[in-house]
Amino acid sequence: MGHTIKDQKKLLTRVRRIKGQSEALERALEAGSECAAILQQIAAIRGAVNGLMAEVLEGHLRDHLGAEDRTAEQRHEDLEQVMGVLRSYLK
Structure with a gap:
C-alpha cells in the first residue's frame, strides 16, 4: 500500500486547508485588502x-x-524521478 493511500485523510486535510487559504486570498484581492494582509496570506x-x-x-x-x-x-x-520533481519544485 502506497504512503499516499495510508496517509490519505491527513493529506486531503492539508489540501483542503490550502484550498481554503487560496479562496481567502482570492476574496482579499477582490475586496482590495491591504498589501500586507495579502502578502501574509501568500x-x-x-x-x-x-x-x-x-x-x-x-x-x-x-x-x-x-x-x-x-x-x-x-x-x-x-x-532520478524525485530529483526531477525537486528541480521543478525549486525553480
Whole structure:
C-alpha cells in the first residue's frame, strides 16, 4: 500500500486547508485588502504547500528508496524521478 493511500485523510486535510487559504486570498484581492494582509496570506499558502510537499516527499523516500526489497536499478530510477520533481519544485 502506497504512503499516499495510508496517509490519505491527513493529506486531503492539508489540501483542503490550502484550498481554503487560496479562496481567502482570492476574496482579499477582490475586496482590495491591504498589501500586507495579502502578502501574509501568500506566505501562509506557500508554507502550507511546502509542508505538504515535505510530507509526501518523506513518505515517498521512505517507501521507495528506503525499502529493502528494491533493486539498485529501481532505487536509481526512483531517485532520478524525485530529483526531477525537486528541480521543478525549486525553480
